[in-house]
Amino acid sequence: MSIYVVGHKSPDTDSICSAIGMAYYEKAMGFDAVPARAGEINKETKYALDYFKVDVPELISDAKEVILVDHNEPAQAFDGIENAKILALIDHHRLGGLCTPDPIYINVRPVGCTATIVADMCWRHEVEIPAEIAGLLLSAILSDTVLFKSPTCTEKDKKAAETLAAIAGVELKEYGMALLKAGAGIDGMTPAQVADTDLKKFEFGSTKAIVSQISVMDPEEVLAIKADLLEAMKANAAAKEVSLALLMVTDILNESTHLLVAGEPADLVEKAFEKKVEDNCVFLPGVMSRKKQIVPQMTNAAK
Protein backbone atom coordinates (compact mmCIF):
# COMPACT_ATOMS: atom_id res chain seq x y z
CA MET A 1 0.00 0.00 0.00
CA SER A 2 1.23 3.48 -0.87
CA ILE A 3 2.32 6.18 1.54
CA TYR A 4 -0.28 8.97 1.45
CA VAL A 5 0.90 12.56 1.74
CA VAL A 6 -1.92 14.65 3.14
CA GLY A 7 -2.69 18.13 4.49
CA HIS A 8 -5.40 19.31 6.87
CA LYS A 9 -9.18 19.10 6.71
CA SER A 10 -10.93 21.95 4.85
CA PRO A 11 -7.77 22.08 2.73
CA ASP A 12 -6.34 25.33 1.46
CA THR A 13 -4.00 25.70 -1.51
CA ASP A 14 -0.89 24.95 0.61
CA SER A 15 -2.36 21.72 2.02
CA ILE A 16 -3.16 20.43 -1.48
CA CYS A 17 -0.10 21.71 -3.35
CA SER A 18 2.45 20.81 -0.67
CA ALA A 19 0.97 17.29 -0.57
CA ILE A 20 1.49 17.03 -4.34
CA GLY A 21 5.01 18.49 -4.09
CA MET A 22 6.01 16.31 -1.16
CA ALA A 23 4.67 13.14 -2.83
CA TYR A 24 6.74 14.08 -5.89
CA TYR A 25 9.82 14.50 -3.68
CA GLU A 26 9.27 11.17 -1.93
CA LYS A 27 8.85 9.40 -5.28
CA ALA A 28 12.12 10.96 -6.44
CA MET A 29 13.73 9.56 -3.26
CA GLY A 30 12.47 6.07 -4.19
CA PHE A 31 9.29 5.78 -2.09
CA ASP A 32 5.81 4.81 -3.30
CA ALA A 33 4.10 8.06 -2.27
CA VAL A 34 0.76 9.43 -3.45
CA PRO A 35 -0.78 12.86 -2.73
CA ALA A 36 -4.18 12.90 -1.04
CA ARG A 37 -6.64 15.45 0.33
CA ALA A 38 -8.67 15.57 3.56
CA GLY A 39 -11.67 17.43 2.13
CA GLU A 40 -13.08 19.37 -0.84
CA ILE A 41 -10.71 21.74 -2.64
CA ASN A 42 -11.56 25.44 -2.74
CA LYS A 43 -11.93 27.70 -5.79
CA GLU A 44 -8.41 29.10 -5.52
CA THR A 45 -6.85 25.63 -5.43
CA LYS A 46 -9.00 24.56 -8.39
CA TYR A 47 -7.66 27.53 -10.35
CA ALA A 48 -4.04 26.50 -9.62
CA LEU A 49 -4.62 22.82 -10.49
CA ASP A 50 -6.43 23.75 -13.72
CA TYR A 51 -3.77 26.30 -14.68
CA PHE A 52 -0.92 23.83 -14.32
CA LYS A 53 -3.00 20.85 -15.57
CA VAL A 54 -2.55 18.67 -12.49
CA ASP A 55 -5.26 16.24 -11.27
CA VAL A 56 -7.08 16.82 -7.99
CA PRO A 57 -5.53 14.41 -5.42
CA GLU A 58 -7.76 11.57 -4.24
CA LEU A 59 -9.81 11.90 -1.05
CA ILE A 60 -8.01 10.06 1.73
CA SER A 61 -9.60 7.04 3.39
CA ASP A 62 -8.16 4.08 5.19
CA ALA A 63 -4.46 5.01 4.90
CA LYS A 64 -1.90 2.80 6.64
CA GLU A 65 1.14 5.07 6.35
CA VAL A 66 1.01 8.84 6.00
CA ILE A 67 3.21 11.90 5.73
CA LEU A 68 1.51 14.98 7.18
CA VAL A 69 2.01 18.36 5.55
CA ASP A 70 0.83 21.83 6.61
CA HIS A 71 -0.65 20.72 9.99
CA ASN A 72 0.28 18.77 13.07
CA GLU A 73 -2.64 19.17 15.48
CA PRO A 74 -4.52 15.87 15.73
CA ALA A 75 -7.89 17.71 15.63
CA GLN A 76 -7.04 19.11 12.18
CA ALA A 77 -6.04 15.78 10.64
CA PHE A 78 -8.22 13.49 8.48
CA ASP A 79 -10.62 11.12 10.20
CA GLY A 80 -8.84 7.81 10.64
CA ILE A 81 -5.43 9.28 11.48
CA GLU A 82 -5.50 7.25 14.72
CA ASN A 83 -5.23 4.05 12.68
CA ALA A 84 -2.37 5.27 10.51
CA LYS A 85 1.36 5.36 11.15
CA ILE A 86 2.78 8.86 10.72
CA LEU A 87 6.13 8.56 8.93
CA ALA A 88 7.05 12.23 8.67
CA LEU A 89 5.79 15.75 9.29
CA ILE A 90 6.53 18.82 7.17
CA ASP A 91 4.88 21.95 8.52
CA HIS A 92 5.04 25.63 9.42
CA HIS A 93 2.51 25.82 12.29
CA ARG A 94 2.83 25.85 16.07
CA LEU A 95 3.29 22.42 17.64
CA GLY A 96 -0.09 21.27 18.93
CA GLY A 97 0.28 18.21 21.12
CA LEU A 98 0.92 15.37 18.65
CA CYS A 99 2.31 12.14 20.13
CA THR A 100 3.98 9.42 18.07
CA PRO A 101 5.00 5.99 19.37
CA ASP A 102 8.41 6.14 17.61
CA PRO A 103 10.81 8.86 16.53
CA ILE A 104 9.90 10.21 13.06
CA TYR A 105 11.33 12.70 10.58
CA ILE A 106 10.08 16.20 11.43
CA ASN A 107 10.87 19.34 9.49
CA VAL A 108 9.01 22.36 10.85
CA ARG A 109 10.13 25.91 10.08
CA PRO A 110 8.70 29.28 11.08
CA VAL A 111 8.17 30.34 7.45
CA GLY A 112 5.09 31.55 5.62
CA CYS A 113 4.23 28.37 3.77
CA THR A 114 4.85 24.60 3.85
CA ALA A 115 5.63 24.70 0.12
CA THR A 116 8.72 26.82 0.87
CA ILE A 117 10.05 23.92 3.00
CA VAL A 118 9.13 21.32 0.36
CA ALA A 119 10.94 23.31 -2.35
CA ASP A 120 13.97 23.66 -0.06
CA MET A 121 14.04 19.88 0.54
CA CYS A 122 14.01 19.27 -3.23
CA TRP A 123 16.84 21.74 -3.82
CA ARG A 124 18.95 20.38 -0.95
CA HIS A 125 18.66 16.85 -2.26
CA GLU A 126 19.05 17.88 -5.89
CA VAL A 127 15.58 16.73 -6.87
CA GLU A 128 14.66 18.66 -10.02
CA ILE A 129 11.26 20.35 -9.75
CA PRO A 130 9.20 20.13 -12.99
CA ALA A 131 7.31 23.22 -14.20
CA GLU A 132 3.84 22.10 -13.07
CA ILE A 133 4.99 21.15 -9.54
CA ALA A 134 6.91 24.45 -9.31
CA GLY A 135 3.70 26.23 -10.34
CA LEU A 136 1.71 24.53 -7.58
CA LEU A 137 4.33 25.20 -4.88
CA LEU A 138 4.42 28.83 -6.05
CA SER A 139 0.61 28.99 -5.81
CA ALA A 140 0.77 27.74 -2.22
CA ILE A 141 3.29 30.43 -1.25
CA LEU A 142 1.35 33.24 -2.96
CA SER A 143 -1.85 32.02 -1.28
CA ASP A 144 -0.46 31.53 2.26
CA THR A 145 1.48 34.80 2.26
CA VAL A 146 -1.29 36.73 0.41
CA LEU A 147 1.18 37.86 -2.24
CA PHE A 148 3.93 38.36 0.41
CA LYS A 149 1.72 40.79 2.38
CA SER A 150 1.05 38.55 5.39
CA PRO A 151 3.23 39.11 8.50
CA THR A 152 4.05 35.37 8.33
CA CYS A 153 5.97 35.92 5.08
CA THR A 154 9.77 35.56 5.33
CA GLU A 155 12.64 36.24 2.95
CA LYS A 156 12.84 32.47 2.37
CA ASP A 157 9.26 32.42 1.06
CA LYS A 158 9.96 35.30 -1.33
CA LYS A 159 13.18 33.78 -2.64
CA ALA A 160 11.58 30.36 -3.13
CA ALA A 161 8.57 31.92 -4.91
CA GLU A 162 10.80 33.85 -7.30
CA THR A 163 12.80 30.75 -8.22
CA LEU A 164 9.62 28.65 -8.57
CA ALA A 165 7.96 31.31 -10.79
CA ALA A 166 10.96 31.17 -13.13
CA ILE A 167 10.75 27.35 -13.32
CA ALA A 168 6.97 27.46 -13.80
CA GLY A 169 7.31 30.16 -16.48
CA VAL A 170 4.78 32.58 -15.01
CA GLU A 171 4.98 36.26 -14.10
CA LEU A 172 4.76 36.20 -10.33
CA LYS A 173 2.59 39.26 -9.55
CA GLU A 174 0.25 38.78 -12.50
CA TYR A 175 -0.31 35.08 -11.79
CA GLY A 176 -0.64 35.80 -8.06
CA MET A 177 -3.40 38.39 -8.55
CA ALA A 178 -5.29 36.03 -10.87
CA LEU A 179 -4.94 33.20 -8.33
CA LEU A 180 -6.16 35.28 -5.38
CA LYS A 181 -8.98 36.72 -7.45
CA ALA A 182 -10.13 33.21 -8.36
CA GLY A 183 -10.30 32.34 -4.67
CA ALA A 184 -11.71 35.62 -3.42
CA GLY A 185 -15.37 36.49 -3.52
CA ILE A 186 -18.29 34.36 -2.43
CA ASP A 187 -20.07 34.07 -5.77
CA GLY A 188 -22.16 30.96 -5.85
CA MET A 189 -21.30 29.98 -2.28
CA THR A 190 -23.94 29.26 0.39
CA PRO A 191 -23.48 30.86 3.84
CA ALA A 192 -22.60 27.36 5.15
CA GLN A 193 -19.83 27.05 2.55
CA VAL A 194 -18.45 30.49 3.47
CA ALA A 195 -18.44 29.58 7.18
CA ASP A 196 -16.68 26.28 6.35
CA THR A 197 -13.80 27.89 4.47
CA ASP A 198 -10.38 26.77 5.79
CA LEU A 199 -12.02 25.76 9.08
CA LYS A 200 -9.65 24.60 11.83
CA LYS A 201 -10.31 23.38 15.33
CA PHE A 202 -8.33 24.73 18.31
CA GLU A 203 -8.21 24.54 22.06
CA PHE A 204 -7.54 27.89 23.73
CA GLY A 205 -7.00 26.87 27.35
CA SER A 206 -10.22 25.11 28.29
CA THR A 207 -12.20 26.69 25.43
CA LYS A 208 -12.78 24.54 22.35
CA ALA A 209 -13.14 26.66 19.26
CA ILE A 210 -13.23 26.65 15.48
CA VAL A 211 -11.61 29.39 13.43
CA SER A 212 -12.41 29.70 9.72
CA GLN A 213 -10.91 32.17 7.27
CA ILE A 214 -12.13 33.52 3.97
CA SER A 215 -9.92 35.94 2.03
CA VAL A 216 -11.76 38.39 -0.17
CA MET A 217 -11.22 41.54 -2.20
CA ASP A 218 -14.55 43.01 -1.07
CA PRO A 219 -15.46 42.26 2.58
CA GLU A 220 -18.77 44.13 2.32
CA GLU A 221 -20.06 41.37 0.06
CA VAL A 222 -19.53 38.91 2.93
CA LEU A 223 -20.70 41.20 5.74
CA ALA A 224 -23.97 41.70 3.82
CA ILE A 225 -24.97 38.11 4.75
CA LYS A 226 -23.67 38.32 8.34
CA ALA A 227 -26.87 37.05 9.97
CA ASP A 228 -26.86 33.91 7.82
CA LEU A 229 -23.13 33.40 8.46
CA LEU A 230 -23.61 33.59 12.25
CA GLU A 231 -26.33 30.91 12.00
CA ALA A 232 -24.01 28.70 9.93
CA MET A 233 -21.15 29.28 12.41
CA LYS A 234 -23.41 28.24 15.32
CA ALA A 235 -24.40 25.09 13.43
CA ASN A 236 -20.70 24.34 12.78
CA ALA A 237 -19.88 24.88 16.47
CA ALA A 238 -22.61 22.43 17.48
CA ALA A 239 -21.49 19.84 14.90
CA LYS A 240 -17.84 20.10 15.96
CA GLU A 241 -18.76 20.13 19.67
CA VAL A 242 -17.06 23.44 20.40
CA SER A 243 -18.45 26.48 22.20
CA LEU A 244 -16.89 29.27 20.15
CA ALA A 245 -16.88 29.87 16.38
CA LEU A 246 -14.78 32.58 14.74
CA LEU A 247 -14.77 33.54 11.08
CA MET A 248 -11.99 35.75 9.74
CA VAL A 249 -13.21 37.82 6.80
CA THR A 250 -9.84 38.97 5.55
CA ASP A 251 -9.55 41.89 3.17
CA ILE A 252 -6.49 41.06 1.05
CA LEU A 253 -6.33 44.47 -0.60
CA ASN A 254 -6.64 46.59 2.52
CA GLU A 255 -4.82 44.11 4.80
CA SER A 256 -7.39 43.86 7.56
CA THR A 257 -9.85 41.37 9.05
CA HIS A 258 -13.45 41.57 10.18
CA LEU A 259 -13.63 38.83 12.80
CA LEU A 260 -17.13 37.39 13.20
CA VAL A 261 -17.84 35.87 16.62
CA ALA A 262 -20.54 33.28 17.41
CA GLY A 263 -20.95 31.37 20.68
CA GLU A 264 -19.16 31.73 23.98
CA PRO A 265 -17.01 33.04 25.64
CA ALA A 266 -17.09 36.21 23.52
CA ASP A 267 -15.16 38.04 26.25
CA LEU A 268 -12.14 35.83 25.48
CA VAL A 269 -12.06 37.54 22.07
CA GLU A 270 -12.39 40.95 23.71
CA LYS A 271 -9.52 40.13 26.06
CA ALA A 272 -7.36 38.79 23.21
CA PHE A 273 -7.72 41.86 21.00
CA GLU A 274 -8.52 44.50 23.62
CA LYS A 275 -11.58 45.55 21.65
CA LYS A 276 -15.34 45.31 22.18
CA VAL A 277 -17.24 42.73 20.14
CA GLU A 278 -20.06 44.76 18.58
CA ASP A 279 -22.88 43.10 16.67
CA ASN A 280 -20.86 39.85 16.78
CA CYS A 281 -17.94 41.47 14.99
CA VAL A 282 -14.50 42.98 15.75
CA PHE A 283 -12.59 44.93 13.11
CA LEU A 284 -8.84 44.18 13.22
CA PRO A 285 -6.72 46.46 10.99
CA GLY A 286 -3.45 44.87 9.83
CA VAL A 287 -4.57 41.34 10.74
CA MET A 288 -4.23 38.77 7.95
CA SER A 289 -2.71 35.72 9.62
CA ARG A 290 -4.69 33.32 11.81
CA LYS A 291 -1.44 31.67 12.88
CA LYS A 292 0.41 34.81 13.94
CA GLN A 293 -2.33 37.30 14.74
CA ILE A 294 -5.27 35.27 16.08
CA VAL A 295 -4.14 31.94 17.61
CA PRO A 296 -1.31 33.25 19.89
CA GLN A 297 -3.51 36.12 21.12
CA MET A 298 -6.41 33.77 21.90
CA THR A 299 -4.01 31.28 23.54
CA ASN A 300 -2.55 33.98 25.77
CA ALA A 301 -5.96 35.42 26.65
CA ALA A 302 -7.04 31.94 27.81
CA LYS A 303 -4.11 31.62 30.24
Place this chain on the structure above:
Amino acid sequence: MSIYVVGHKSPDTDSICSAIGMAYYEKAMGFDAVPARAGEINKETKYALDYFKVDVPELISDAKEVILVDHNEPAQAFDGIENAKILALIDHHRLGGLCTPDPIYINVRPVGCTATIVADMCWRHEVEIPAEIAGLLLSAILSDTVLFKSPTCTEKDKKAAETLAAIAGVELKEYGMALLKAGAGIDGMTPAQVADTDLKKFEFGSTKAIVSQISVMDPEEVLAIKADLLEAMKANAAAKEVSLALLMVTDILNESTHLLVAGEPADLVEKAFEKKVEDNCVFLPGVMSRKKQIVPQMTNAAK
Protein backbone atom coordinates in the same frame (compact mmCIF):
# COMPACT_ATOMS: atom_id res chain seq x y z
CA MET B 1 19.75 37.68 28.33
CA SER B 2 21.33 34.74 26.51
CA ILE B 3 19.52 31.92 24.76
CA TYR B 4 20.11 28.73 26.77
CA VAL B 5 20.58 25.46 24.91
CA VAL B 6 19.57 22.61 27.17
CA GLY B 7 18.92 18.86 27.19
CA HIS B 8 16.76 16.73 29.47
CA LYS B 9 16.81 16.22 33.24
CA SER B 10 19.15 13.47 34.51
CA PRO B 11 21.33 14.40 31.53
CA ASP B 12 23.26 11.78 29.57
CA THR B 13 26.30 12.49 27.39
CA ASP B 14 24.13 13.42 24.37
CA SER B 15 22.08 15.95 26.34
CA ILE B 16 25.23 17.71 27.58
CA CYS B 17 27.39 17.46 24.45
CA SER B 18 24.64 18.32 21.96
CA ALA B 19 23.80 21.38 24.08
CA ILE B 20 27.45 22.45 23.86
CA GLY B 21 27.59 21.69 20.12
CA MET B 22 24.30 23.43 19.36
CA ALA B 23 25.27 26.53 21.40
CA TYR B 24 28.51 26.63 19.37
CA TYR B 25 26.49 26.41 16.13
CA GLU B 26 24.10 29.17 17.20
CA LYS B 27 27.01 31.42 18.18
CA ALA B 28 28.54 30.80 14.75
CA MET B 29 25.19 31.87 13.24
CA GLY B 30 25.35 35.13 15.20
CA PHE B 31 23.17 34.38 18.24
CA ASP B 32 24.07 34.87 21.91
CA ALA B 33 23.68 31.21 22.88
CA VAL B 34 25.02 29.44 25.98
CA PRO B 35 24.99 25.70 26.77
CA ALA B 36 23.24 24.65 29.99
CA ARG B 37 22.38 21.45 31.84
CA ALA B 38 19.20 20.31 33.60
CA GLY B 39 20.91 18.20 36.27
CA GLU B 40 24.16 16.63 37.47
CA ILE B 41 26.46 15.18 34.80
CA ASN B 42 27.28 11.46 34.93
CA LYS B 43 30.71 9.80 35.06
CA GLU B 44 30.82 9.12 31.33
CA THR B 45 30.07 12.74 30.45
CA LYS B 46 32.69 13.91 32.95
CA TYR B 47 35.25 11.69 31.19
CA ALA B 48 34.42 13.26 27.81
CA LEU B 49 34.50 16.85 29.13
CA ASP B 50 37.82 16.21 30.93
CA TYR B 51 39.34 14.48 27.89
CA PHE B 52 38.53 17.38 25.55
CA LYS B 53 39.12 20.04 28.24
CA VAL B 54 35.67 21.64 28.03
CA ASP B 55 33.92 23.20 31.04
CA VAL B 56 30.80 21.66 32.54
CA PRO B 57 27.83 23.78 31.32
CA GLU B 58 26.05 25.84 33.95
CA LEU B 59 22.94 24.49 35.69
CA ILE B 60 19.88 26.09 34.09
CA SER B 61 17.63 28.35 36.13
CA ASP B 62 15.29 31.13 35.20
CA ALA B 63 15.85 31.05 31.41
CA LYS B 64 13.76 33.35 29.22
CA GLU B 65 14.56 31.82 25.82
CA VAL B 66 15.67 28.24 25.26
CA ILE B 67 16.60 25.80 22.53
CA LEU B 68 15.77 22.22 23.53
CA VAL B 69 18.05 19.39 22.47
CA ASP B 70 17.69 15.62 22.92
CA HIS B 71 14.13 15.73 24.35
CA ASN B 72 10.73 17.21 23.61
CA GLU B 73 8.39 15.76 26.25
CA PRO B 74 7.43 18.50 28.72
CA ALA B 75 7.83 16.07 31.67
CA GLN B 76 11.51 15.57 30.80
CA ALA B 77 12.35 19.26 30.55
CA PHE B 78 13.95 21.46 33.24
CA ASP B 79 11.74 22.92 35.94
CA GLY B 80 10.69 26.37 34.80
CA ILE B 81 10.26 25.48 31.12
CA GLU B 82 6.66 26.78 31.39
CA ASN B 83 8.03 30.32 31.88
CA ALA B 84 10.47 30.14 28.97
CA LYS B 85 9.94 30.67 25.26
CA ILE B 86 11.10 27.66 23.24
CA LEU B 87 12.86 28.96 20.13
CA ALA B 88 13.88 25.67 18.53
CA LEU B 89 13.95 21.92 19.06
CA ILE B 90 16.66 19.52 17.87
CA ASP B 91 15.92 15.93 18.80
CA HIS B 92 15.80 12.24 17.88
CA HIS B 93 12.96 11.01 20.14
CA ARG B 94 9.27 10.32 19.59
CA LEU B 95 7.04 13.39 19.70
CA GLY B 96 5.49 13.59 23.14
CA GLY B 97 2.73 16.17 23.23
CA LEU B 98 4.59 19.49 23.31
CA CYS B 99 2.51 22.59 22.49
CA THR B 100 4.03 25.93 21.50
CA PRO B 101 2.10 29.19 21.09
CA ASP B 102 3.92 30.07 17.85
CA PRO B 103 5.58 28.14 15.02
CA ILE B 104 9.23 27.34 15.87
CA TYR B 105 12.18 25.70 14.13
CA ILE B 106 12.03 21.93 14.64
CA ASN B 107 14.59 19.45 13.37
CA VAL B 108 13.83 15.92 14.54
CA ARG B 109 15.34 12.89 12.80
CA PRO B 110 14.99 9.17 13.51
CA VAL B 111 18.74 8.73 14.03
CA GLY B 112 20.72 7.30 16.94
CA CYS B 113 21.87 10.56 18.51
CA THR B 114 21.05 14.28 18.61
CA ALA B 115 24.74 15.06 18.06
CA THR B 116 24.49 13.50 14.57
CA ILE B 117 21.86 16.13 13.69
CA VAL B 118 23.90 18.96 15.26
CA ALA B 119 26.99 17.93 13.27
CA ASP B 120 24.88 17.75 10.10
CA MET B 121 23.55 21.28 10.72
CA CYS B 122 27.11 22.59 11.11
CA TRP B 123 28.26 20.90 7.91
CA ARG B 124 25.22 22.08 5.91
CA HIS B 125 25.79 25.66 6.95
CA GLU B 126 29.56 25.43 6.59
CA VAL B 127 30.21 26.05 10.27
CA GLU B 128 33.67 24.63 11.00
CA ILE B 129 33.66 22.28 14.00
CA PRO B 130 36.74 22.70 16.26
CA ALA B 131 38.49 19.57 17.59
CA GLU B 132 37.09 19.73 21.13
CA ILE B 133 33.47 20.20 19.97
CA ALA B 134 33.95 17.38 17.45
CA GLY B 135 35.24 15.20 20.30
CA LEU B 136 32.16 15.93 22.41
CA LEU B 137 29.72 15.29 19.55
CA LEU B 138 31.59 12.04 18.84
CA SER B 139 31.29 11.09 22.53
CA ALA B 140 27.53 11.61 22.39
CA ILE B 141 27.18 9.35 19.34
CA LEU B 142 29.38 6.60 20.82
CA SER B 143 27.40 6.80 24.06
CA ASP B 144 23.88 6.86 22.59
CA THR B 145 24.57 4.10 20.06
CA VAL B 146 26.72 2.06 22.52
CA LEU B 147 29.61 1.98 20.06
CA PHE B 148 27.17 1.53 17.09
CA LYS B 149 25.66 -1.62 18.67
CA SER B 150 22.25 -0.17 19.57
CA PRO B 151 19.37 -0.87 17.13
CA THR B 152 18.81 2.90 17.05
CA CYS B 153 22.15 3.41 15.29
CA THR B 154 21.92 4.45 11.60
CA GLU B 155 24.45 4.82 8.81
CA LYS B 156 24.26 8.59 9.37
CA ASP B 157 25.45 8.18 12.97
CA LYS B 158 28.39 6.02 11.89
CA LYS B 159 29.45 8.37 9.10
CA ALA B 160 29.20 11.44 11.35
CA ALA B 161 31.19 9.68 14.10
CA GLU B 162 33.98 8.73 11.70
CA THR B 163 34.29 12.29 10.40
CA LEU B 164 34.14 13.73 13.93
CA ALA B 165 36.80 11.27 15.19
CA ALA B 166 39.13 12.46 12.43
CA ILE B 167 38.55 16.13 13.38
CA ALA B 168 38.98 15.36 17.10
CA GLY B 169 42.13 13.35 16.40
CA VAL B 170 41.13 10.24 18.34
CA GLU B 171 40.99 6.57 17.38
CA LEU B 172 37.26 5.86 17.36
CA LYS B 173 37.06 2.34 18.85
CA GLU B 174 39.79 2.89 21.43
CA TYR B 175 38.34 6.20 22.64
CA GLY B 176 34.83 4.72 22.60
CA MET B 177 35.77 1.78 24.84
CA ALA B 178 37.52 4.12 27.29
CA LEU B 179 34.47 6.41 27.33
CA LEU B 180 31.97 3.61 27.94
CA LYS B 181 34.23 2.07 30.56
CA ALA B 182 34.38 5.40 32.41
CA GLY B 183 30.59 5.47 32.51
CA ALA B 184 30.00 1.78 33.21
CA GLY B 185 30.20 0.25 36.65
CA ILE B 186 28.63 1.51 39.84
CA ASP B 187 31.81 2.05 41.86
CA GLY B 188 31.20 4.65 44.51
CA MET B 189 27.52 5.08 43.62
CA THR B 190 24.71 4.74 46.17
CA PRO B 191 21.65 2.64 45.19
CA ALA B 192 19.71 5.92 44.91
CA GLN B 193 22.25 7.27 42.42
CA VAL B 194 22.08 4.06 40.36
CA ALA B 195 18.25 4.22 40.29
CA ASP B 196 18.46 7.90 39.25
CA THR B 197 20.70 7.29 36.24
CA ASP B 198 19.25 8.78 33.02
CA LEU B 199 15.79 8.81 34.60
CA LYS B 200 12.92 9.85 32.32
CA LYS B 201 9.22 10.23 32.99
CA PHE B 202 6.62 8.78 30.60
CA GLU B 203 2.90 8.27 30.27
CA PHE B 204 1.97 4.87 28.89
CA GLY B 205 -1.78 5.26 28.34
CA SER B 206 -3.12 6.14 31.77
CA THR B 207 -0.06 4.76 33.58
CA LYS B 208 2.51 7.29 34.76
CA ALA B 209 5.96 5.78 34.91
CA ILE B 210 9.66 6.51 35.23
CA VAL B 211 12.25 4.57 33.26
CA SER B 212 15.93 4.82 34.20
CA GLN B 213 18.86 3.21 32.41
CA ILE B 214 22.34 2.28 33.56
CA SER B 215 24.78 0.78 31.07
CA VAL B 216 27.39 -1.53 32.53
CA MET B 217 29.99 -4.07 31.54
CA ASP B 218 29.10 -6.36 34.46
CA PRO B 219 25.35 -6.50 35.26
CA GLU B 220 25.89 -8.92 38.17
CA GLU B 221 27.54 -6.09 40.10
CA VAL B 222 24.24 -4.16 39.86
CA LEU B 223 21.92 -7.11 40.42
CA ALA B 224 23.80 -7.88 43.64
CA ILE B 225 22.17 -4.80 45.22
CA LYS B 226 18.72 -5.42 43.69
CA ALA B 227 16.79 -5.16 46.97
CA ASP B 228 18.28 -1.71 47.67
CA LEU B 229 17.64 -0.61 44.09
CA LEU B 230 13.96 -1.61 44.29
CA GLU B 231 13.61 0.48 47.46
CA ALA B 232 15.25 3.45 45.74
CA MET B 233 13.00 2.98 42.68
CA LYS B 234 9.88 2.98 44.90
CA ALA B 235 11.09 6.17 46.60
CA ASN B 236 11.66 7.75 43.15
CA ALA B 237 8.18 6.69 42.01
CA ALA B 238 6.64 8.31 45.09
CA ALA B 239 8.67 11.50 44.65
CA LYS B 240 7.77 11.79 40.94
CA GLU B 241 4.12 10.88 41.62
CA VAL B 242 4.10 7.89 39.28
CA SER B 243 2.91 4.33 39.95
CA LEU B 244 5.53 2.36 38.03
CA ALA B 245 9.34 2.52 38.13
CA LEU B 246 11.53 0.63 35.68
CA LEU B 247 15.32 0.41 35.70
CA MET B 248 17.14 -0.92 32.65
CA VAL B 249 20.41 -2.59 33.64
CA THR B 250 21.93 -2.79 30.19
CA ASP B 251 24.87 -5.08 29.49
CA ILE B 252 26.83 -3.27 26.79
CA LEU B 253 29.16 -6.20 26.08
CA ASN B 254 26.49 -8.90 25.79
CA GLU B 255 23.81 -6.59 24.33
CA SER B 256 20.99 -7.39 26.72
CA THR B 257 18.98 -5.78 29.50
CA HIS B 258 17.84 -6.89 32.94
CA LEU B 259 14.70 -4.80 33.47
CA LEU B 260 13.94 -4.17 37.15
CA VAL B 261 10.27 -3.51 37.93
CA ALA B 262 8.93 -1.71 41.01
CA GLY B 263 5.33 -0.60 41.57
CA GLU B 264 2.20 -1.19 39.53
CA PRO B 265 0.89 -2.35 37.08
CA ALA B 266 3.59 -5.02 36.67
CA ASP B 267 1.32 -6.91 34.25
CA LEU B 268 1.72 -4.02 31.77
CA VAL B 269 5.40 -4.99 31.61
CA GLU B 270 4.48 -8.66 31.16
CA LYS B 271 2.07 -7.75 28.34
CA ALA B 272 4.64 -5.49 26.68
CA PHE B 273 7.42 -8.08 26.58
CA GLU B 274 5.35 -11.30 26.70
CA LYS B 275 7.41 -12.54 29.62
CA LYS B 276 6.75 -13.13 33.32
CA VAL B 277 8.19 -10.64 35.81
CA GLU B 278 10.05 -12.86 38.29
CA ASP B 279 11.53 -11.45 41.49
CA ASN B 280 10.83 -7.95 40.11
CA CYS B 281 12.99 -8.60 37.04
CA VAL B 282 12.62 -9.51 33.36
CA PHE B 283 15.63 -10.51 31.27
CA LEU B 284 15.46 -9.07 27.75
CA PRO B 285 18.16 -10.40 25.37
CA GLY B 286 19.07 -8.02 22.53
CA VAL B 287 17.44 -5.04 24.23
CA MET B 288 19.68 -1.96 24.57
CA SER B 289 17.46 0.96 23.56
CA ARG B 290 14.81 2.46 25.81
CA LYS B 291 13.50 4.49 22.88
CA LYS B 292 13.14 1.65 20.40
CA GLN B 293 12.76 -1.43 22.57
CA ILE B 294 11.00 -0.32 25.75
CA VAL B 295 8.87 2.81 25.18
CA PRO B 296 6.97 1.69 22.02
CA GLN B 297 6.26 -1.76 23.55
CA MET B 298 4.96 -0.21 26.78
CA THR B 299 2.92 2.34 24.80
CA ASN B 300 1.31 -0.39 22.71
CA ALA B 301 0.64 -2.61 25.73
CA ALA B 302 -1.21 0.28 27.37
CA LYS B 303 -3.58 0.70 24.40
